[in-house]
Structure formats: C-alpha cells, structure tokens
Amino acid sequence: xxxxxxxxxxxxxxxxxxxxxxxxxxxxxxxxxxxxxxxxxxxxxxxxxxxxxxxxxxxxxxxxxxxxxxxxxxxxxxxxxxxxxxxxxxxxxxxxxxxxxxxxxxxxxxxxxxxxxxxxxxxxxxxxxxxxxxxxxxxxxxxxxxxx
Numbered sequence: 001x002x003x004x005x006x007x008x009x010x011x012x013x014x015x016x017x018x019x020x021x022x023x024x025x026x027x028x029x030x031x032x033x034x035x036x037x038x039x040x041x042x043x044x045x046x047x048x049x050x051x052x053x054x055x056x057x058x059x060x061x062x063x064x065x066x067x068x069x070x071x072x073x074x075x076x077x078x079x080x081x082x083x084x085x086x087x088x089x090x091x092x093x094x095x096x097x098x099x100x101x102x103x104x105x106x107x108x109x110x111x112x113x114x115x116x117x118x119x120x121x122x123x124x125x126x127x128x129x130x131x132x133x134x135x136x137x138x139x140x141x142x143x144x145x146x147x148x
Contacts, residue, residue: 006133020110028103029073033058033066035107038075038100041092048087049078075099 025035036056041047053063067090070076075096081087115123
C-alpha cells in the first residue's frame with residue numbers, strides 16, 4: 001500500500017505546485033516543455049534533439065514542436081551537425097539563455113513560497129527520499145537543474 005500512497009502524494013504535490021508554476025510560465029510566455037528544453041540547454045550546453053528527447057522524456061514529435069516555437073521566438077538555433085549530416089545541434093541564443101535563467105529563477109521562487117510553511121528539514125528529507133526512489137528507477141538525470 002505504501003507504493004500507492006507514495007504515488008498519490010507525488011501526484012498531489014505536483015498538482016499543488018503546478019498551479020503557481022503555470023502562472024509564472026504564462027507570465028513569461030513559455031510552456032512547461034519549453035522551459036524544460038531551455039533549462040536543459042542552459043545547464044548542459046548544446047545538444048542534439050535526440051539527446052533532449054531522451055533526457056526530458058519527450059516524444060520526438062513533441063520536441064520538434066517545442067524547438068520550432070523556441071526557434072521562432074529567437075530562443076534557440078538549430079545547426080546541422082558537422083559530424084552527422086542527418087542530425088542537428090540545438091543551441092541557446094543569448095536571449096534564450098536570459099529567458100531560461102529569468103523564468104527558472106521565477107519558478108524556483110514560486111516553489112519556495114509554496115513550500116514556505118513546510119519545515120526545511122522535512123523538505124530536505126522528502127527530497128532525499130524521492131531522489132533515492134528516482135535513482136532506483138534510473139530516472140533521476142533530468143531533475144537536477146538549478147536556477148539561482
């Protein structure tokens with residue numbers, strides 16, 4: 001029963017945090033997927049679309065749409081790979097980097113406000129336990145990005 005309870009708590013926490021996060025994203029003109037892509041590029045540097053798709057658990061079609069919007073908005077560029085003509089490299093523009101860090105910092109701030117009533121040691125323990133669950137599931141990679 002504790003597995004079901006863990007899942008229910010994780011979903012509930014996601015729902016509670018998603019409301020203020022969605023408002024921040026709306027103010028910054030980004031979707032969750034767009035911020036995820038910008039954040040991955042800001043913290044990890046240039047990447048192939050296949051790498052982003054795998055890291056962020058996005059379908060290639062969904063990622064294509066996100067990259068098209070980000071490119072149209074001047075946040076990223078896509079260039080042909082020098083080593084593989086069938087592939088491209090996605091890079092943040094200076095504008096994209098600024099948007100990634102500003103929006104990421106605003107999201108971090110709203111999460112901190114939402115969790116302000118929770119004792120910091122409880123947040124730290126929950127983070128540690130969820131980290132261990134995700135490591136055991138081999139799903140921990142994309143979650144370690146900071147915007148501070």
